[in-house]
Amino acid sequence: MNSLLTPGGLSTPAPAERLAALRILVCGFALVYLVVRLPHLIDVARLADDAPHRFSPVGPLRVLDTAVTPTVAILVTVLTLVAGVAAVTGMWWRLSGPAFALGVLLVLSYRNSWGQIFHTENLLVVHLLILAASPAADAWSLDRRVRPDRPPPGPAIRYGWPAQLMVMVVVVAYVLAGWAKIRASGIGWAGGDALANLVAHDALRKELVGDRSSPLGVAALRHDWIFPPLATISLLVELAAPIVLLGGRVRLAWVVVAWFFHLGVLLIMGILFPYQLLGVAFACFIAVETIPRRVRRRRIAVP
């Protein structure tokens, strides 16, 4: 039986199905995310009329002096959704892949250009950009079905290294998050006081603007012995992320710990990292294309 764990080298060949599976998962996640957040995105688009002075462009939108009209913002969002459907199905991938990735970049940059950058979406956008520049529709795609004369592609380096690059992006993001804590607060961040203060600060400001804070976070503040181990584990997860480059079971172990880290952030702070918690951010860490086959085998084995 093939291993679920992928080797870590950039020059390791992989089947075309690996990038195809990542295309379906990552683009599918982004598409559903945009649909779910559509009411919020429409609210943000309307800010151009209601409070144009709040526009503070980030990322590629820094070239703009003023917000675009709500009609333009909503039109770009709708076109991005259309490109997303094509990208998930692998239709006209050379066009739909880059169009969807660029569209998501623009839509989310625009939403982040009103005074608050949301750090839950960075990995998603970078992963989409990598997939858009890769041959992610050479399998499991409508492009493939309309050209059945083409021979099925064999394993190749070009199907392996973009997934490894996606892994590298995850590793760098976690290390930067850990390094930001060390730089801003020193190694003392691991002592737990900074985390406890942060949980209290975040919960209180949410309550003062009429939102709900996490009851578990408030309960944790009554038992503050919990924060030193939580802070130490958080910092270790982030700074130790490069161990995934060793591959094998170490890689999988880090993914499991990182997933629990995000679960902890959700439970204690009420901050949802959906891309990570649904596992899509970590799909590039494994031979994700083997999962459907494994599920089928298990169904056959268990009558």
Add this chain to the structure above:
Amino acid sequence: MGRWGPRLITLGVVIALVYPTLGDPPRDGFPLSTYPMFAVDRGPVTRVTTAVGRDADSDRVLLSPHLLAGTDEPIMAVRTARTAVSDGRSAEWCREVADRVARGPARVDGVETIEVVTETHEAAATLTSDAPPVSVALHATCPVSRR
């Protein structure tokens, strides 16, 4: 592309990801971030700027992020409030909020005035034992005009 292509591209992507952190101070952006969100120790005292409603009995009514900032994101509401006060636009933002409250849900029907305030709290004490704010600074007041 050969064996060096993937290596060079990977190196370029890593440099691009790290680049924003090399500035002094680092400049956060999107999608290239310095990930500052949980980095700074904010200390036990929290200052939050917001707008609150007052009904006919002067009782305080908390307003939703949507009424404060036009979206459902609480942190965006916090930033909007803080920026309005720091930019000297407290009165203007107060009127924006009052307009949204006037058009808002039945829950805020009784709100007659809006106050833009900065509250200072011992955050953990407020959350765990309902301690009152250490101080409250009033920046602006405006009426809710329902037509």
